[in-house]
Amino acid sequence: MNYPFWDVPVLSGGGVIGLIAVYHLLIALFAVGGGLYLPIAERKAIREGREDWLRVLRRHAKFFLVLTAAFGTTSGVGIWFAIGLANPEATSTLIHNFVFGWAIEYVFFIVELTMAAAYYYTWDKIDRGLHLKIGYIYAASSFLTLVIINGILTFMLTPGETWLSVAGSGNEASVFWYAFFNPTYFPSLVIRTLIAWSLAGIWALVTASRIDGFAYPGLKKQIISWSAKWLIPAFVLVPFCFLWYLAMVPESNRQLLDLGISTIGQGTFTQVTRSALITVMTSATIIALVYFVAVRNSRSFNLGWAISILLLALAATGATEQAREMLRKPYVIGDFMYSNGVRKYEVAKFNSEGYLAHSIWKSKDTSSMTDVDRGELMFRGQCGACHTQTGYRGMSVLLKDRDERSIENIVGMLHAYNDDSPYRKYMPPLVGKDDEMKALVAYLKTLPAKPAK
Amino acid sequence: MFQFPTVDPIPLPAPVWLFKLLHIVTLTLHLTAVQLILGGVTVAGIWNFFGREGSSLKEASNSILKKLPTVMTYVINFGVPPLLFAQVLYGRALYTSSVLIGLYWIGVIVVLTLIYFLLYRSVDRANEGKAWWGYGIVIFAGLMYIAKVFSINMTLMLRPEDWQAIYAAGGGLGTSLPTGDPTTTPRFLFMLAGGIGLSGAAMTVISGFGDEKDTTKDVLRRWGGILAALFIALQGGAGLWVYNSQVAAVKAGLFQDPMFAYAIYAWAGLLILSVVAAAAAAFGSASRARLTSTATVLFGVLATGAFTLLRDRIRDVTLLSKGFDVWDRTVVANWSVVLLFLGLFVAALILIGYILFAIARSARQMALGATVPGQEQMMNEVLERHDDQ
Ligand code: HEM
Numbered sequence: 072m073n074y075p076f077w078d079v080p081v082l083s084g085g086g087v088i089g090l091i092a093v094y095h096l097l098i099a100l101f102a103v104g105g106g107l108y109l110p111i112a113e114r115k116a117i118r119e120g121r122e123d124w125l126r127v128l129r130r131h132a133k134f135f136l137v138l139t140a141a142f143g144t145t146s147g148v149g150i151w152f153a154i155g156l157a158n159p160e161a162t163s164t165l166i167h168n169f170v171f172g173w174a175i176e177y178v179f180f181i182v183e184l185t186m187a188a189a190y191y192y193t194w195d196k197i198d199r200g201l202h203l204k205i206g207y208i209y210a211a212s213s214f215l216t217l218v219i220i221n222g223i224l225t226f227m228l229t230p231g232e233t234w235l236s237v238a239g240s241g242n243e244a245s246v247f248w249y250a251f252f253n254p255t256y257f258p259s260l261v262i263r264t265l266i267a268w269s270l271a272g273i274w275a276l277v278t279a280s281r282i283d284g285f286a287y288p289g290l291k292k293q294i295i296s297w298s299a300k301w302l303i304p305a306f307v308l309v310p311f312c313f314l315w316y317l318a319m320v321p322e323s324n325r326q327l328l329d330l331g332i333s334t335i336g337q338g339t340f341t342q343v344t345r346s347a348l349i350t351v352m353t354s355a356t357i358i359a360l361v362y363f364v365a366v367r368n369s370r371s372f373n374l375g376w377a378i379s380i381l382l383l384a385l386a387a388t389g390a391t392e393q394a395r396e397m398l399r400k401p402y403v404i405g406d407f408m409y410s411n412g413v414r415k416y417e418v419a420k421f422n423s424e425g426y427l428a429h430s431i432w433k434s435k436d437t438s439s440m441t442d443v444d445r446g447e448l449m450f451r452g453q454c455g456a457c458h459t460q461t462g463y464r465g466m467s468v469l470l471k472d473r474d475e476r477s478i479e480n481i482v483g484m485l486h487a488y489n490d491d492s493p494y495r496k497y498m499p500p501l502v503g504k505d506d507e508m509k510a511l512v513a514y515l516k517t518l519p520a521k522p523a524k
Numbered sequence: 525m526f527q528f529p530t531v532d533p534i535p536l537p538a539p540v541w542l543f544k545l546l547h548i549v550t551l552t553l554h555l556t557a558v559q560l561i562l563g564g565v566t567v568a569g570i571w572n573f574f575g576r577e578g579s580s581l582k583e584a585s586n587s588i589l590k591k592l593p594t595v596m597t598y599v600i601n602f603g604v605p606p607l608l609f610a611q612v613l614y615g616r617a618l619y620t621s622s623v624l625i626g627l628y629w630i631g632v633i634v635v636l637t638l639i640y641f642l643l644y645r646s647v648d649r650a651n652e653g654k655a656w657w658g659y660g661i662v663i664f665a666g667l668m669y670i671a672k673v674f675s676i677n678m679t680l681m682l683r684p685e686d687w688q689a690i691y692a693a694g695g696g697l698g699t700s701l702p703t704g705d706p707t708t709t710p711r712f713l714f715m716l717a718g719g720i721g722l723s724g725a726a727m728t729v730i731s732g733f734g735d736e737k738d739t740t741k742d743v744l745r746r747w748g749g750i751l752a753a754l755f756i757a758l759q760g761g762a763g764l765w766v767y768n769s770q771v772a773a774v775k776a777g778l779f780q781d782p783m784f785a786y787a788i789y790a791w792a793g794l795l796i797l798s799v800v801a802a803a804a805a806a807f808g809s810a811s812r813a814r815l816t817s818t819a820t821v822l823f824g825v826l827a828t829g830a831f832t833l834l835r836d837r838i839r840d841v842t843l844l845s846k847g848f849d850v851w852d853r854t855v856v857a858n859w860s861v862v863l864l865f866l867g868l869f870v871a872a873l874i875l876i877g878y879i880l881f882a883i884a885r886s887a888r889q890m891a892l893g894a895t896v897p898g899q900e901q902m903m904n905e906v907l908e909r910h911d912d913q
Binding site: 073074075076077078079080087091137140141142144145146148149151152153155156159162163164166167168170171172173174175177178179180181182184185186188189193196197198201204205208239241242243244245247248414429431432433451 | 527529530532533534535536537538546593594597600601603604605607608609611612615619620622623624626629630632633636637640641643644687688691692695696697698854856857858860861862864865868869872875876879880882883886887889890
């Protein structure tokens with residue numbers, strides 16, 4: 072336990088990251104897709120002399136600016152704060168690898184935000200050609216932020232052979248571009264772009280829903296139909312891209328999915344499949360709602376419906392993130408660092424020298440700690456990344472049918488980490504010396520909801 | 525001496541000096557924007573409360589307010605790179621102190637979102653001719669919270685001797701906010717004083733643009749100049765207090781550091797220059813205000829740069845006295861990435877400059893050409909025509 076562990080009851084640190092991430096994605100991908108939507112729509116309106124469209128678009132631009140600035144930027148910083156708290160070791164690895172990647176992303180970001188503000192504040196105040204140009208620069212820079220962050224995100228699942236072969240040697244920087252353009256980089260970029268476009272359409276429906284459909288039925292119908300078209304590319308292409316993506320995921324991770332499909336209905340691995348199924352179902356519902364409720368009945372399409380569609384999009388994003396997260400287990404950085412911050416190559420060292428021996432953290436400010444205290448530190452350091460005591464993946468429930476023997480048993484299995492251990496697929500090896508295992512058992516015994524008999 | 529978490533085994537991807545340079549430059553920009561938002565909300569909020577409907581004070585308060593959402597954008601976006609570089613250079617200390625106050629640290633995000641949104645809402649209210657100081661109070665409180673948490677985190681990272689006790693007390697979630705560091709409060713007041721001062725300087729500048737009434741511009745220029753002169757001088761005092769609050773070992777270390785001495789002289793000189801320029805902007809002739817106000821802001825920003833350097837020296841000397849040498853790192857650089865970054869950075873600045881220039885030119889032409897008469901009516905006709913279809 073190199074860093075102190077951030078112990079969030081019930082939710083877990085990972086849960087905090089997940090919540091912020093899903094909320095952020097919905098807005099950030101809109102910032103990318105909407106960035107293209109606005110100038111393209113504006114150009115169309117100008118060409119066709121549609122002042123009424125321009126008015127709607129101006130309102131949309133305002134909404135866009137406030138949403139992406141006040142909620143998008145802050146939630147992006149929020150993810151970063153959260154990963155630094157929940158997993159400082161992994162954050163540090165990412166930052167040491169990609170600090171200039173982030174710095175480059177940041178350059179695009181400054182351009183993007185400056186252009187977003189300029190686009191809104193100069194509406195009707197400058198020459199329209201220039202205004203459009205600002206819109207396109209916005210679109211390009213926001214897409215480029217995706218181009219960069221996608222490299223870092225996909226790296227976490229598939230760092231790729233080249234990077235892994237030098238990882239730990241001190242020469243990681245020499246293979247920066249291999250790590251960046253890692254195996255899942257391109258499929259993932261295409262998928263994210265398609266989703267970004269469809270989110271642009273969905274968020275535009277929010278603005279469109281507020282047009283008075285009885286006063287301006289024609290306008291409302293046209294804007295809705297045109298916005299709905301933005302969902303088509305994703306609808307058609309994402310399934311294929313998803314297969315492409317899976318083909319690039321290492322065999323071992325993919326097994327998680329196969330296992331889920333063949334043993335549906337029980338156990339852990341179905342979580343990946345279950346999440347994937349939720350994504351498929353919610354996406355289909357979105358398409359149906361957009362077509363039947365928005366396009367076909369545009370006049371009475373109201374904010375309530377628009378928000379329902381948005382909530383479905385939130386669910387789909389959440390489920391997809393969940394699947395991706397599960398797919399990566401037991402690693403936070405594929406084949407390099409486990410979710411709890413232990414590097415794969417450090418396992419032997421921790422086993423011979425002890426896990427807590429290298430930690431400067433104590434749970435109590437006393438010189439002598441009991442076994443339970445030490446066990447609590449073991450739990451925080453090695454299990455807390457995925458389990459809470461009583462909430463998310465809570466130990467009180469997972470252990471409720473286990474007595475001391477059977478707790479010793481699972482601790483032993485996690486420590487031995489044999490090739491045929493069923494836990495290998497999603498839990499990291501438990502590291503440390505024998506007395507540390509005893510301490511962990513002593514602590515775990517205190518957790519079950521009702522004492523096991 | 526004191527224990528820090530072990531350093532990341534991946535070497536630094538560029539030399540320490542480059543990170544330090546980037547850190548100090550971007551942090552100067554962040555602290556400039558922070559001062560503008562702190563002071564801007566304070567002054568504009570107070571004026572909004574006292575200003576009567578239609579008065580110059582009210583108009584001045586609104587014209588300051590309307591710039592603040594954009595300032596906020598830059599507070600955040602110039603906050604990102606220094607945090608990035610600080611994590612690279614000081615991660616062992618900084619991740620640790622952040623976790624120790626974890627709940628408050630993540631709380632920054634919640635508060636930040638709220639006040640950013642309220643800023644936009646306040647602008648809406650101002651545009652509707654309504655008072656917004658009620659929101660102003662909430663925004664101010666939120667800013668205080670964030671600034672305080674930052675001050676606490678940036679000082680807690682320098683106190684490895686206290687980490688154990690805080691971790692044990694905070695129960696892992698980070699619920700105990702450590703107090704009792706004698707350097708936190710002066711650092712905090714230092715930023716607040718500088719905030720009002722630098723915002724005053726910025727007011728003198730905006731008094732030269734925009735389409736406010738002349739009396740309003742006068743308020744912005746005079747009061748801005750007075751606030752700048754007064755509070756920049758106060759910031760000097762707060763700076764002495766910050767220095768005095770350091771422990772003897774740090775003070776001694778600082779005086780052996782030539783960089784610190786240069787930065788002190790530069791800072792003191794720039795403070796005096798900006799106080800003089802501010803007074804000239806306030807009381808001198810209005811016709812020369814453009815020069816004096818630009819000078820005030822320029823000196824103010826440079827002074828911010830100088831004290832950012834001082835802060836940096838205080839941090840390094842303090843950490844060194846506890847066994848953490850920031851220069852002691854292996855470096856394995858990949859220059860292709862670094863150069864790509866630097867090249868893009870310059871290209872981005874040029875692009876932004878070009879666009880802002882083009883906007884200013886086009887806006888001027890549009891203003892000269894005035895609006896098309898009857899545009900509103902024309903639009904209504906268009907609307908009806910389409911809806912008839
Ligand atoms: C309204 C929002 C904010 C306010 C009022 C604010 C205020 C401050 C203040 C007062 C300090 C100086 C603390 C001291 O030295 O005593 C500071 C430093 C800093 N802020 Fe902000 N901040 C804000 C937002 C942000 C955000 C969103 C980020 C990052 C994404 C950020 C990054 C930093 C960093 C990295 C430092 C110091 C770095 C260093 O010392 O190396 N700030 N901020």
